[in-house]
Amino acid sequence: MCAADKLLKRIEYLRNKMADVAMEKGFTSPEAISISQELDKLLNLYESMKHTNNRKKVK
Numbered sequence: 001m002c003a004a005d006k007l008l009k010r011i012e013y014l015r016n017k018m019a020d021v022a023m024e025k026g027f028t029s030p031e032a033i034s035i036s037q038e039l040d041k042l043l044n045l046y047e048s049m050k051h052t053n054n055r056k057k058v059k
Contacts, residue, residue, distance in 0.1 A: 007046050014039040 018035040025031060 004046070004049055007042060007049070011039065011042050011046065014042065 014035055018032060018039060021029065021035060022032045
């Protein structure tokens with residue numbers, strides 16, 4: 001499994017976990033916010049990886 005696939009699996013896991021926590025504890029609970037922040041970082045990393053891969057393909 002490549003790095004991008006592992007990253008996508010982690011992103012999907014965190015999305016589901018964030019939704020569960022938010023529904024149980026509230027959208028502004030510290031745990032939901034923490035998960036959301038980690039998810040944001042991973043989404044930014046994934047976008048950066050896609051951008052880098054696209055630049056390599058163009059060259």
